[in-house]
Amino acid sequence: MLIAGSDAGIHQIADIEGPGDTTVRNVLDAGSVVRVRKFEAFEGAFAATETGLYHSPDGTEWTKLAVPREKVYAVGASPDGRLYAGTRPAHVYVAQASGEDDSLHELEWQELRGFQELPSRDEWRLPRHENLAQVRDLHVHPAAPDRVVAGVEVGGVHVSDDRGETWTERREGVDDDVHELRVVGPDEFVAATGFGLFRTADAGRSWTPLDQGHEQRYFRSVFPVDGEIYAGGALAHTATWEDDDADPALFVFRDGETVEQVEHPRPDETITGMTAVDGAVVAATHRGTVLMRRRDGWTVAGSLPVSGQLAGSYTPLLWFDD
Known part of the structure; x- marks a missing residue:
């Protein structure tokens, strides 16, 4: 079962692995869904949305x-x-769970105030975002359990090595407009930003651009799978995606050097969310199209409800073993 988010809430997509039609069912009206994630420490899935953080043990019933x-x-x-939560405006909160699903709604949340003490904090704003910033990603790699990595739109990448108590800026060399951040290893991160795709192998102390030579510099999504990095980009921000010359593209990066543009059935749609199903990449576009890489190439596997031109600027996907 695939769990997908859009501006119309959370949906289940069944039968995506098969050759026939898929079935889409809305399971939660939560406004725009920005992230869907699952973690080894918890059963079920989590959804970060404009109306709050939700948890589901089975992908069907959700609790705020x-x-x-x-x-x-x-x-x-x-x-x-x-459990860490990043918000708009940009704050980070943490709660210690007992591991029992029925206790999650009783978690006591505490703000990690050191995040507000970063030297650049007062600079995190963008006029078209009401001069506010938001935490777009939070990650903890199992091999570095005390390290928390945060990506901020607009504010860059920041790292804590003491469970979020104190923070260090790692924004030098990476664009501040972070849309999606993936932690590939304890020291390896990849950031999809408003002006380029960047990789670090030393926990953000230095960054390398991966998108050199390509005009699509506005990256909305990034996903690592089996040693490859997939990234969806466009020429400019979301307000241009319905223009005739939007020219979106999906790229695959291999070995940090080889870059290929991926051909798929919806070349005029921007890839805004990705996941993997048994090693096969599944992607969603800003128009709600769900694409899947099969043995014989990319195919359309289904569609999600989105309500407007910019509605699909977030279409996160998560494979859920039901």
Whole structure:
């Protein structure tokens, strides 16, 4: 079962592995869904949305968790059951879970105030975002359980090595407009930003651009699978995606050097969310199209409900073993 998010909430997509038609069912009206994630420390899945953070043990029934701020744009977790939430405006909260699903709604959330003390904090704003910033991603790699990595739109990448108590800026060399951040290893991160795709192999102390030589510099999504990195980009921001010259593209990066543009059945749609199903990449576009890489190439596997031109700017996907 595939769990997918859009501006119309959370949906289940069944039968995506087969050759026939898929079935889409809305399971939660939560406004725009920014992230859907699952973690080894918890059963079920989490959804970060504009109306709050939700949890589901089965992908069908969802419960809202009591994060102090309503707009939750990111969720992360450590192996020992610390749950992190990133919000708009840009704050980070943490709660320690007991591991029992029925206790998640009773979690006591605490703000990680060191995040507000970063030297660049007062610069995190964008006029067309109401001069606010949001935490777009939070990650803890199992091999570095005390390290929390945050990506901020607009604010860059920041790292804590003490479970979020204190933070260090790692924004030098990477664009500040972080749309999606993936932690591939304890020291390896990949950031999809408003002006390029970047990789670090030293926990953000230095960054390397991966998109050199390509005109599509506005990257909305990035996903690593089997040693490859897939990234969806366009020429400019979401307001241009319906223009005739939007020219979106899906890229695959191999070995940090080889870059190929991926051909797929919807070349005029921007890839805004990705996941993997048994090693096969599944992608969603800003128009709600769901694409899947099969043995004989990319095919259309289904579609999601989106309500407008910019509605599909977030279409996160998550494979859920039901």
